[in-house]
Amino acid sequence: MTRKVAVFFSPDGRVAHVKRNTSLWEAAAQAGLGLKGTCGGAGTCKRCQVLVRDGPALEKGTGLPSGAGLVLACQTLAAGSVTVDIPQDSRLAEHKVLLGGEDVLTESDADLGRIYRLQPLCRKVRLTLAAPTPEGNMSDWSRLQAALRGETGCDTFRISLPDLRRLAETLRSGNWQVTATLVEAAGCADIVRLEPGHSAGPALGLAIDVGTTTVVVHLVDLETGLVLGKKGTYNKQARFGDDVITRIVYATEQENGLSQLQETVISVVNQLVTGLLAENGRHRRDVHLAVVAGNTTMIHLFLALPPAYIRLEPYIPLAGSPPPVRAAELGLAANPHAVILCLPAVASYVGGDIVAGALLSGIAQEQEVTLFIDIGTNGEMLLGNRDWLVAVACSAGPAFEGGGITFGMRAMQGAVERVAITPESYEVTVETIGGVRPLGLCGSGLIDCLAKLCAAGIINRAGQLQMDFATPRLRRGDDGPEFVLVWQEEAGGGKDIVLTGNDIKNLLRAKAAVYAGIRCLLKAAELEMEAVWKVLIAGGFGSHLNIRDAIAIGLLPDLPAEKFTFVGNAAVKGARLCLLSQEALSEAQALAKKITYLELSAGSDFMEEFVAALFLPHTDLSLFPSV
Amino acid sequence: MVFMPIVEKYRSKVQEVVLGATRAQGGTRDFTVTVGGEAALPFLHYEGQIPHRPLIGMEIWDTAPADWPACFAPYFADSFRDPAVWAQRCVSGYGADLVVLHLKSADPDLLDTSPEHCAAVVSKVLNAVGCPLVVLGCGKPEKDNLVLPAVAEAAAGENLLLGLAEQNNYKSLTAAAIVYKHTLIAQSPIDINICKQLNILITEMNLPAGRIVIDPTTAALGYGLEYGYSIMERVRIGALQGDAMLSMPMIGNIGAEVWRTREATAPAEENPGWGEQHDRGILWEATTAAALLQAGLDIVVLRHPEAVRLIRQNITELMGGRGV
Known part of the structure; x- marks a missing residue:
């Protein structure tokens, strides 16, 4: 029998009881302390540094006692009970999530109602x-069904065995009055709850966006359509890797990897749901329905479907449009019989989140051509109008979410989101989220920074730092040339905040991938950029997006600013629409079938476009006349 | 019915680039040469003007080449040790339009000669011949960044064609070309995007586009010539369609590529079916060059005098008997 050892974390005062020789990283996760990490515990990203204060710790691989000073938590094993300090730098900070507030497409709930009739999937x-x-x-069950048929128009009803076992009692105790909570979807009605008598209790629903980086939940009153509350947090799966690929690898190659990933995301959702219910004085038994939007991989992990073949050519998901499941099967904080619907995906890399975004943006109703861009770790783009829709996906990398960038971070307190550089003296001023001392840069800050460095001539159009400039901010660091954005005296983390040559390369690749995707999409549709009537940008890389700067670096096409709208989190709002309207759900299902997916890896166009876009703003300067 | 060929109309033409400078122009050359200026695809005279014939540059080294096959000895053996003599032989003996001096000796892994030594070699070759001179560094960026500016300074005003500027190493060479009035070879690795990006970077340092010659890089026949060919073709079509950053004339370093292939160098005993190495090597070089002329090369750099003779004849025919 393996003896358990205790790992104490200070200064949190938390303790994890784990098997001997468990990594400190896993122990921290078990203690509920998220550590940074983008490599999935491979020991390569070097972000999970901790200090072993006391007790026997071994180096993974060699089995030798670990050295003094900072060690990588994922590469250090607890050989006995140990005490570990987690420096501020290594912690996952509180996360700022786009909740879809006032900055977004100015759709109020009333507007949504005008497009789609309020006809919730669930009713009492x-x-x-x-x-x-x-x-x-006739039998009690037949009697109930007959009455339901008259009331709903549905023909087939399903009931859970426990409810059926109680049916006789339920009907009689209510003196043949009964309240059935039904979830109607796909021509079949599920009786998710039966109460004796005429119950006035509410029917609640959840709209859930499971993003690679963030999870957002809206609590909705299904009878009125009102949003009772919104909450968002960070997807704690990030500790198993920053992007979908590392998570698929983790789920596939680690023992219990898939269930770990699933339990993690469910616990994140549950934490949000429980909070929302408590704040609104509601009970989980009244939650009867959830509609989930997420990219294809996230939905696989949410349902614990093995995702292995998404990653391998020819990129086949296990299920693009998974059947409805019950809350109890997932362990979701809701009525155990509640129905969980996942929005259908288009392909392995164009998921239900994009379908939700497409639904919300009304792209399929417009006569004019709209371009919808979701800039995340995977960039997805959708182009079309009411007659046709084409989607592509490309791996932009996590750069705009802070991954792979020395001082990159997600959009949370302390993240630099605006940068200004004075032309002559190369002095830098920054603005941070929350107005606190800067800790690093989030996506919008990185876009700003790249544009300003290029404008100041500190980097050339190829993104190379020009070391002959006379400023102490340009210097050679451990990773080659770097530019100091914030001196340590002004920084929150006590270290100079720098942008290195490699960081710039990663950013260039990310922006080139997005732009190349847009170009391929337009090429496939045989359209010029000018034919695009409206550009909708979704994504969680910051609380705002400076359109001018994004064009200046060639991330977005050079179109008049008024054509752009930053819609923030479109996925959760699309999911909410489906929750409230049968019509919207059918439309989403139709959309998933209607969207033509263009596989970029199939031709050489994407690579060609990608290389052409690895320049500021682009090798073909005529594409950016205003820059 | 009279046959009427379909005539393609182009928006623009290739930039003209002058190489060398006479005494009146601040140099010491007997004459200058002009490349580029084409207003049509290669040799399609009926579609647009092709004002200058492609030029042949002959490659010489500043140190005796150890790995050149024996078939060069009858032509050069006595001159290998002196680049000035070698250059003269190329010009007066074999009719080279340009001498391409490769400063191999500067290579830190070879003789590691000093920038001053290299500058002196260049001066010596300039004194020996009257044609414009192309000077290439040893190919190691750190060393070339010392050698080429020294050469540029020593030959100030001569309007050398200096190379190679690359995407990761173009600044010091561009600066030297601007200050000492030379023309630059911008080399990109068989990649039209990098080709264009490099030209943008160089012109943004204020070297005029008319002082750049593109080296799009190529391989020898049988070693991926097609890739080089199609990039050259795209560069040329880009120029004719009005892309200013692709509008420069092109140079191709063909001899160096061909004479390291097995097909050009393997002795007849190894593969009797292949025929004599001497003829085979020459034809390999000439065939590679003839193909790339069709892709739009303006300067072919060759090694063997017999290949030079064949290509000169080929160019003369393609230019309708004009030139040479």
Whole structure:
């Protein structure tokens, strides 16, 4: 038998009881302390540094006692009970999540109602049945179904075995009055709850966006359509890797990897749901329905479907449009019989989140051509109008979310989101989220920074730092040339905040991938950029997006600023629409089938476009006349 | 019915680039040469003007080449040790339009000669011949960044064609070309995007586009010539369609590529079916060059005098009997 050892974390005062020789990283996760990490515990990103203060710790691989000073938590094993300090730098900080507030497409709930009729997927039906007689002697279940048929128009009903076992008692105790909560989807009605008598209790629903980086939940009253509350947090799966690929690898190659990933995301959702319910004085038994939007991989992990073949050519998901499941099967904080619907995906790399975004943006209703861009770790783009829709996906990398950037961070307190550089003296001023001392840069800050460095001539169009400039901010660091954005005296982390030559390369690759995707999409549709009437940008890389700077670096096409709209989190709002409207759900399902997916890896166009875009703003300067 | 060829109309033409400078122009050359200026695809005279014929540069080294096959000895053996003599032989003996001096000796892994030594070699060759001179560094960026500025300074005003500027190493060479009035070879690795990006970077340092010659890089026949060919073709079509950053004339370093292939150098005993190495090597070089002329090369750099003769004849025919 393996003896458990205790790992104490200071200064949090938390303790994890783990098997001997468990990595400190896993122990921290078990203690509920998220550590930074983008490599999935491979020991390569070097972000999970901790200090072993006391106790026997071994180096993974060699089995030698670990050295003094900072060690990598993922590469250090607890050989006995140990005490570990987690420096501020290594912690996952509180996360700022786009909740979809006032900055977004100015759709109020009333507007949504105008597009799609309020016809929630879930409703309460209050029935009065005729009591059985010697002549009217059909079974209780048939009696209930007959009444429901008259009331709903549905033909087939499903009931859980426990509810069926209680049915006779339920009907009789309510004196043949009964309240059935139904979830109607795909021509079939699920009886998710049966209450004796005519119950006035609410029917609640959840709209859930499971993003690679963030998770957002809206709590919705299904009878009124009102949003009772919104909450968002960081997807703690990030500790298993920053992007979908590392998570697929983790799920596939680690023992219990898939269940770990699933439990993690469910616990994140549950934490949000429980909070929302508590704040609104509601009970989880009244939550009967959830609609989930996420990229294809996230949905696989949410349902614990093995995602292995998404990653391998020819990139086949296990299920693009998974069947509805019950809350109890997932362990979701809701009525155990509640129905969980995942929005259908288009392909392995164009998921239900994009379908939700497409639904919300109304792209399929417009006569004019709209371009919808979701800039995340994977960039997805959708182009079309009411007659046709084409989608592509490309791996932009996590740069705009802070991954792979020395001082990159997600959009949270302390993240630099605006940068200004004075032309002559190369002095830098920054603005941070929360107005606190800067800790690093989030996506919008990085975009700003790149544009300003190029404008000041500190980097050339190829993104190379020009070391002959006379400023102490340009210097050679451990990773080659770097530019000091914030001196340590002004920084929150006590270290100079720098942008290195490699960081710039990663950013260039990310922006080139997005732009190349847009170009391929337009090429496939045989359209010029000018034919795009409206550009909708979704994504969580910051609380705002400076369109001018994004064009200046060639991330976005050079179109007039008024054509752009930053929609923030489109996925959760699209999911909410489906929750509230049968029509919207059918539309989403139709959209997933209607969207043509263009596989970029199939031709050489993407690579060609990608290389052409690895320049500021682009090798073809005529594409950016205003820059 | 009279046959009427379809005539393609182009928006623009290739930039003209002058190489060398006479005494009146601040140099010491007997004459200058002009490359580029084409207003049509290669040799399609009926579509647009092709004002200058492609030029042949002959490659010489500043140190005796150890790995050149024996078939060069009858032509050069006595001159290998002196680049000035070698250059003269190329010009007066074999009719080279340009001498391409490769400063191999500067290579830190070879003789590691000093920038001053290299500058002196260049001066010596300039004194020996009257044609414009192309000077290439040893190919190691750190060393070339010392050698080429020294050469540029020593030959100030001569309007050398200096190379190679690359994407990761173009600044010191561009600066030297601007200050000492030379023309630059911008080399990109068979990649039209990098080709264009490099030209943008160089012109943004204020070297005029008319002082750049593109080396799009190529391989020898049988070693991926097609890739080089198609990039050259795209560069040329880009120029004719009005892309200013692709509008420079092109140079191709063909001899160096060909004479390291097995097909050009393997002795007849190894593969009797291949025929004599001497003829085979020459034809390999000439065939590679003839193909790339069709892709739009303006300067072919060759090694063997017999290949030079064949290509000169080929160019003369393609130019309708004009030139040479």
